[in-house]
Amino acid sequence: MSLISSALKRIKPSQTIAISNKARELKAAGRDIIALSAGEPDFDTPENIKEAAIAAIRRGETKYTAVDGIPELKAAICRKFKRENDLDYKPAQVSVGTGGKQVLFNALVATVDAGDEVLIPAPYWVSYPDIVEFCGGKPVPVMTTIEDNFKLRPEVLEAAITPKTKWLIFNSPSNPSGAAYSFDELKAITDVLVKYPQVWILTDDMYEHLVYDDFKFVTPAQVEPRLYNRTLTMNGVSKAYCMTGWRIGYAAGPEALIKAMGTLQSQSTSNPSSIAQWAALEALDGPQDFIAANNKVFKERRDLVVSMLNQAKGLHCPKPEGAFYVFPSCAGTIGKTTPGGVTIATDEDFATQLLEAEGVAVVHGSAFGLGPAFRISYATATSDLEEACRRIQRFCGALN
């Protein structure tokens, strides 16, 4: 009898975390490494948020709380949805978990039965298909193209829907492509979804605030109110509020689903950290102006990286609307050989040889379900980014 369960055997460790760990190891061993692989802002958590956490500790907010969130935070989340997304939710429609990842995990484990299909536009965040596999469901990648700036075409979505389709996981701005859907682009998608009442929509709005050039963020239940009753709108404080380590994410949706997610959480982690919940409340209710200041820096870095990568031989890098990622194609390098005599057959070879030769860590696109490409996170000091792009140019220029 095997020790490891069949459910666990269906999944693999997160490849983005694996590559970040490898970069960290090489750095510890003394190599000059620039890691562009991590998905977190390099900015610190704002002081007012830290102070709210310290005050919570001093007040003794150090005990178990309601499993899926303190009422004060749920109320703040309802205010956020009204203020920023024009969506009406009651506290009973809100669930708070240990990061967006747990909320997503709860939603899928609570709903996906063996054989259920979950549509996942590719390139996708690495965890979606693995969580679906863990549940015994069938992840169905729905392809996009670089020509469409990695945005889903409505007719491609429609062709992928079957009677077994339970969810569409929608993510805008996207990790890994940075692509974000305008109102009209999203309306074209929701127009398809209204026709298929068995399909639920899990929208991962984690990068909502990280958009540039006056882009206006929209979310499915806002664009198409007829989808409100079968949409789970997920979000969190990790990215925009620079709180990845605090582990608070949340979602709002139909009460029956929220209740089921709470039941699951009550038998796994119970409440997310009491202290982090008070900090998240301050994040949502407190001053928001630092987001625009951070975005100014992110936008400059995006423009720098896109421009420098487009000058590298064999690369083509679209300019995305949001998040802190770019997803250049490396199709022009496939089949070429490094000065050391190694042939680049796949994007994984590209990433491995780049790390080997120039000490720059990126994540290969096929890990996100679409290649040959790679993901760069530009949430890194601008000087490091510039140096990393110079090294990428040198690496590509040396291929023959």
Ligand SMILES: Cc1ncc(COP(=O)(O)O)c(C=O)c1O
């Ligand atoms: C698209 C997307 N969704 C969800 C998450 C999870 O966020 P959290 O750190 O709050 O669990 C991430 C984090 O990388 C992400 O990129």
